[in-house]
Amino acid sequence: MTLTEKILAAHCGKSAVRPGETINAKVDFVIGNEASTLFAIRDLEKLGCTEVFDPDRVCIIADHMTPNRGIDEAEVVKINRAFNRRMKIANYFEVGQGGGICHVVVPDRGMVTAGEVCVGADSHTCTYGALGAFASGMGSTDIMCALALGEVWMRVPETIKLVYTGALPAGVTGKDVILRTIGLLGVEGARYKALEFTGAPIAELSMDSRFTMANMVIEAGAKNGIFPVDAKTLAYLNGRAKRPHTLYEPDADAEYERVIEIDVTGMEPQVAFPHMPDNVKPVSAASANGKIYLDQVFLGSCVGGRREDMTIAAGILRGRKVNPNLRLIVIPGSQEIFAWMASTGIMTDMVEAGACICPPSCGPCGGRNLGILASGEKCASTTNRNFRGRMGHMDSEVYLVGPQVAAASAVLGYLADPKEVL
Amino acid sequence: MPDETICGRAWVFGDDVDTGTIISAKYMTKADASGLPAYALIDLRPDFAEGAKPEDVLVAGRNFGCGSSREQAPFVLKQRVSCVVADSFARIFYRAAVNLALRVIELPDATKKIREGDSVSVDLDAGKIRNQTTGQSYDIHPMPEFMKSIYDRGGLYAYVEERLKEKGVAHEQR
Numbered sequence: 001m002t003l004t005e006k007i008l009a010a011h012c013g014k015s016a017v018r019p020g021e022t023i024n025a026k027v028d029f030v031i032g033n034e035a036s037t038l039f040a041i042r043d044l045e046k047l048g049c050t051e052v053f054d055p056d057r058v059c060i061i062a063d064h065m066t067p068n069r070g071i072d073e074a075e076v077v078k079i080n081r082a083f084n085r086r087m088k089i090a091n092y093f094e095v096g097q098g099g100g101i102c103h104v105v106v107p108d109r110g111m112v113t114a115g116e117v118c119v120g121a122d123s124h125t126c127t128y129g130a131l132g133a134f135a136s137g138m139g140s141t142d143i144m145c146a147l148a149l150g151e152v153w154m155r156v157p158e159t160i161k162l163v164y165t166g167a168l169p170a171g172v173t174g175k176d177v178i179l180r181t182i183g184l185l186g187v188e189g190a191r192y193k194a195l196e197f198t199g200a201p202i203a204e205l206s207m208d209s210r211f212t213m214a215n216m217v218i219e220a221g222a223k224n225g226i227f228p229v230d231a232k233t234l235a236y237l238n239g240r241a242k243r244p245h246t247l248y249e250p251d252a253d254a255e256y257e258r259v260i261e262i263d264v265t266g267m268e269p270q271v272a273f274p275h276m277p278d279n280v281k282p283v284s285a286a287s288a289n290g291k292i293y294l295d296q297v298f299l300g301s302c303v304g305g306r307r308e309d310m311t312i313a314a315g316i317l318r319g320r321k322v323n324p325n326l327r328l329i330v331i332p333g334s335q336e337i338f339a340w341m342a343s344t345g346i347m348t349d350m351v352e353a354g355a356c357i358c359p360p361s362c363g364p365c366g367g368r369n370l371g372i373l374a375s376g377e378k379c380a381s382t383t384n385r386n387f388r389g390r391m392g393h394m395d396s397e398v399y400l401v402g403p404q405v406a407a408a409s410a411v412l413g414y415l416a417d418p419k420e421v422l
Numbered sequence: 423m424p425d426e427t428i429c430g431r432a433w434v435f436g437d438d439v440d441t442g443t444i445i446s447a448k449y450m451t452k453a454d455a456s457g458l459p460a461y462a463l464i465d466l467r468p469d470f471a472e473g474a475k476p477e478d479v480l481v482a483g484r485n486f487g488c489g490s491s492r493e494q495a496p497f498v499l500k501q502r503v504s505c506v507v508a509d510s511f512a513r514i515f516y517r518a519a520v521n522l523a524l525r526v527i528e529l530p531d532a533t534k535k536i537r538e539g540d541s542v543s544v545d546l547d548a549g550k551i552r553n554q555t556t557g558q559s560y561d562i563h564p565m566p567e568f569m570k571s572i573y574d575r576g577g578l579y580a581y582v583e584e585r586l587k588e589k590g591v592a593h594e595q596r
Binding site for chain 1: 438440442443446447448450451452453455465484485488489490491492493496497510512513514517518521522566567568569572577578579581582583585586
């Protein structure tokens with residue numbers, strides 16, 4: 001069996017499962033956010049459900065609309081807060097007090113560990129596959145079922161094995177590797193599949209880069225993306241994870257639907273051009289038809305708001321100034337990261353450059369808050385989606401980039417190859 | 423439970439219609455979702471939300487419902503049409519639709535077989551889609567058994583309700 005098949009078999013009490021089989025999987029952890037869990041909260045109340053399957057295995061944090069964006073949003077967050085209190089869910093973190101984006105807070109606080117099954121009412125729940133867990137995003141009703149019963153129905157996916165080869169050039173991060181991968185697969189290329197990430201370049205990637213990569217598998221349609229557990233994973237989990245982990249290895253004779261080799265030698269930073277996450281080209285294509293002048297650069301989100309992203313961006317912003325023709329919005333992924341940026345001097349460097357630092361939250365990523373685009377505006381963003389109208393007006397444009405391109409573009413004022421500033 | 427035959431007008435869309443296009447975050451500010459169906463697909467087809475009749479059929483190309491997991495997307499469509507027929511569905515949308523008992527049907531080359539404004543009838547029990555305008559009929563793959571059982575109950579809510587009642591009964595017997 002593949003990695004995913006092994007984890008799913010273990011969670012439905014079977015010695016083996018095969019792709020295509022429908023199972024009822026026990027879940028180890030359930031996540032959601034204030035926007036996505038509304039239907040679930042309402043339904044649990046209607047069902048007369050006075051407790052969740054295990055209050056220590058739930059985290060439904062408010063990140064999409066916080067700090068409360070308006071009266072309507074304040075009411076939504078209030079419902080979420082009340083639910084957490086009523087159900088005695090301790091994993092609730094207010095803005096300023098450990099709050100932030102769920103996909104940053106959940107792993108950083110050790111709420112999911114290797115070998116577990118985690119489902120969430122958010123499409124980017126797949127992020128935790130970086131820990132060698134099975135993690136998949138679903139709808140509110142699925143999460144209602146998971147909260148009530150501690151299990152969820154699932155079809156076992158076929159696995160596509162991705163074998164990366166070659167040496168990653170300096171400055172190229174997991175964001176570039178996953179953009180390139182999505183460009184190759186297409187937005188539907190991994191529909192319903194599990195992606196297994198292997199190869200020497202993967203081992204070279206930091207945990208932050210692996211979270212970034214796992215986060216975006218849904219943009220190729222995948223059910224989940226899973227990384228091998230190695231020394232880096234164990235170092236991350238050690239002293240952090242709330243529960244013991246389980247280690248799995250794919251069998252030598254595991255059956256994969258496809259094996260795709262991707263050579264990363266000499267690859268450039270990548271850009272997903274409007275309006276599809278698979279419209280990926282190397283950054284040098286940005287100047288193919290003259291410069292693409294930007295109105296905003298956004299550094300943040302569950303994909304691009306981690307320590308590695310901030311470190312890389314600060315390296316370029318330090319001693320430089322944000323171009324006066326655009327806005328640089330920086331949103332740390334969590335209160336912890338915010339505090340770390342302050343203590344390391346990274347925040348000072350960014351502020352002096354002219355960055356607008358905002359409260360840890362999803363911000364403008366999904367078009368809700370803190371940096372929405374007007375008609376005709378263009379934004380280079382370290383986020384994961386660029387469908388038309390995603391970050392604001394239907395006539396705005398979003399270019400998905402990694403932290404290096406984001407910072408270089410913020411300084412130069414146009415979508416830029418980092419080589420131009422380095 | 424036998425399914426009635428649906429017969430209505432086809433509203434045809436292209437490939438990769440994402441859930442953010444189906445229902446944009448800018449409308450999803452309130453706790454109460456009852457006002458949302460009025461904004462279904464509004465930026466892409468302003469006439470759809472108001473013009474669609476309950477018996478109508480939404481037809482789409484590949485990867486329908488990609489992007490965000492927002493369940494408001496299948497929810498608003500359930501309030502506007504009787505079923506969605508597409509070349510292919512993104513996985514989160516598909517399972518959320520099944521959970522809400524919104525009929526979702528895969529049909530290869532759907533947008534070539536059914537054109538905007540065609541009259542379409544869908545007979546799930548017989549496993550057929552018939553384009554009344556062109557006179558052509560197409561077979562539909564039966565939904566996998568487990569998914570059908572959720573759908574036949576009226577959605578996953580009913581399934582969870584049954585399971586909780588079983589647990590409740592077990593407690594009473596102790």
